[in-house]
Amino acid sequence: MTGSSRRRRDQRHRQRHRAAEAARRDAIVKAVVERLPAELHADIHRRLPFLRRLAFASVCTATGHMLRPEAPWLLLPGAATKEKKKATNEDSDEEEPEEETATPPVTAGEEKSTVLSMAEGGSEAPLRTPGLALADRVIIGSTDGWLVTADDRGALRMANPATFAEAPLPAITTIPFLSSTGGGSWFVVDVEPFVRVRFGGAPPPVDDKDWGASLPRTCTLTATQMRQKFYRKVVLSSTPSPRNYDAMLIPDRYIGAPAFTTAENGTGWRMAPSVAGVEDAIHHDGMFVSVSYAGDVEAWRLDAATGEYASKAVAPRLVFGDGKHPRRKYLAASPDGRLMAVLKHAVVEENEHVYRRSKVTRVVFEVRVLDAAAGRWKAVADIGDAALFVGVNGTVCVRATEYPGVEAGCVYFTDDEVGEACLRRAQGVTTVRYGYDEADETELRATGVFSLKEGKVTQRIAEKSDDKQPRWPPAAWFTPSFL
Numbered sequence: 114m115t116g117s118s119r120r121r122r123d124q125r126h127r128q129r130h131r132a133a134e135a136a137r138r139d140a141i142v143k144a145v146v147e148r149l150p151a152e153l154h155a156d157i158h159r160r161l162p163f164l165r166r167l168a169f170a171s172v173c174t175a176t177g178h179m180l181r182p183e184a185p186w187l188l189l190p191g192a193a194t195k196e197k198k199k200a201t202n203e204d205s206d207e208e209e210p211e212e213e214t215a216t217p218p219v220t221a222g223e224e225k226s227t228v229l230s231m232a233e234g235g236s237e238a239p240l241r242t243p244g245l246a247l248a249d250r251v252i253i254g255s256t257d258g259w260l261v262t263a264d265d266r267g268a269l270r271m272a273n274p275a276t277f278a279e280a281p282l283p284a285i286t287t288i289p290f291l292s293s294t295g296g297g298s299w300f301v302v303d304v305e306p307f308v309r310v311r312f313g314g315a316p317p318p319v320d321d322k323d324w325g326a327s328l329p330r331t332c333t334l335t336a337t338q339m340r341q342k343f344y345r346k347v348v349l350s351s352t353p354s355p356r357n358y359d360a361m362l363i364p365d366r367y368i369g370a371p372a373f374t375t376a377e378n379g380t381g382w383r384m385a386p387s388v389a390g391v392e393d394a395i396h397h398d399g400m401f402v403s404v405s406y407a408g409d410v411e412a413w414r415l416d417a418a419t420g421e422y423a424s425k426a427v428a429p430r431l432v433f434g435d436g437k438h439p440r441r442k443y444l445a446a447s448p449d450g451r452l453m454a455v456l457k458h459a460v461v462e463e464n465e466h467v468y469r470r471s472k473v474t475r476v477v478f479e480v481r482v483l484d485a486a487a488g489r490w491k492a493v494a495d496i497g498d499a500a501l502f503v504g505v506n507g508t509v510c511v512r513a514t515e516y517p518g519v520e521a522g523c524v525y526f527t528d529d530e531v532g533e534a535c536l537r538r539a540q541g542v543t544t545v546r547y548g549y550d551e552a553d554e555t556e557l558r559a560t561g562v563f564s565l566k567e568g569k570v571t572q573r574i575a576e577k578s579d580d581k582q583p584r585w586p587p588a589a590w591f592t593p594s595f596l
Contacts, residue, residue: 502526
């Protein structure tokens with residue numbers, strides 16, 4: 114046996130020994146922690162740095178409801194790791210130091226994502242996500258610690274990065290008019306029955322720019338295009354789990370009509386009519402509440418007799434004057450339970466940097482709060498001690514006073530154009546290029562903080578990549594849950 118082969122064998126032996134020793138220590142710690150009073154769990158958890166809170170909470174899940182809730186973290190899915198080498202020379206006798214981490218030791222083929230805690234001033238740390246394959250999936254939902262991901266074969270899964278639990282959601286082909294072909298490489302929409310559902314039995318309006326009066330027989334998408342042109346967002350019910358959840362799928366505007374499923378029925382997705390098309394939704398007061406592209410705000414309830422979901426208006430329509438139709442609309446619930454609408458505008462301005470492109474696109478947010486007693490939406494520039502986190506994957510509102518690093522009166526935002534990110538990925542485009550006379554839209558793709566008081570983006574949150582290098586997969590807000 115050569116010297117280098119012997120050293121590699123010894124290295125593998127030491128790695129296995131370290132892994133076994135780490136597992137033994139973890140078992141001892143878990144046994145000790147489980148014997149501590151629940152009140153002490155909460156006190157210890159409150160005093161730990163953010164990633165160590167995650168590790169501690171993972172061994173005391175029985176009392177997870179008593180642990181201090183987290184402000185949203187920014188999750189940056191990372192690439193799968195390759196097998197580690199010693200320093201730069203695999204024949205070196207020097208052992209590689211163990212990296213201090215709050216999650217299990219990484220092995221070849223596992224993933225290492227990055228999380229940033231806004232409550233700790235943007236502090237970042239590596240997060241192992243063994244088995245979740247987040248680097249290959251786009252996050253299209255984030256509810257109470259559970260993510261919903263879509264892969265390049267059109268499959269949807271729910272996953273918890275804090276506990277590494279995951280479970281498949283029903284196949285999208287359980288929608289009656291949607292089928293797959295070519296061994297799952299293509300998805301085909303039978304347009305006529307789809308349109309009947311989408312428009313509630315009526316023909317599409319003649320001025321509908323997507324469907325109009327002349328309908329194709331079928332609409333075909335590749336498996337990869339499903340997360341580009343079909344999926345937009347999945348909203349789960351509050352405190353979900355693989356055995357107990359309701360889910361609302363919000364498709365892209367072209368499809369428009371939402372679909373619903375529950376863990377209880379387990380039979381698949383059922384699509385419901387929406388003439389204007391659902392743009393965003395949250396789970397609020399035990400039901401799904403949505404806003405349409407036309408500004409209609411509706412609540413969706415299951416009809417136990419028919420098994421179908423139907424909507425009912427629960428707030429006045431959002432109205433936009435002076436041609437200021439927002440680029441995106443989000444719904445949120447304030448800490449005191451009031452319904453909020455967050456409107457994202459894209460404003461093109463002259464670029465003050467004369468040696469760069471002549472125009473630049475700025476992100477501007479507007480917040481409206483529902484005055485239920487008066488039956489109207491009120492535009493507000495001051496949301497008190499609240500802070501909003503918005504993105505295509507989810508919307509959360511927290512009290513900034515409970516999290517010192519979170520700025521009150523601000524909107525924390527991520528890139529919400531997942532379809533465009535998927536298209537760039539499919540085309541192999543790694544850098545967005547513009548002509549000199551085209552507006553620089555870097556801010557639209559950025560993750561940042563918008564101050565409602567100052568009316569501008571006051572901070573760009575670093576994502577460890579050049580602004581000209583679109584992140585893949587897109588970043589997502591994630592509120593850890595340990596239950």
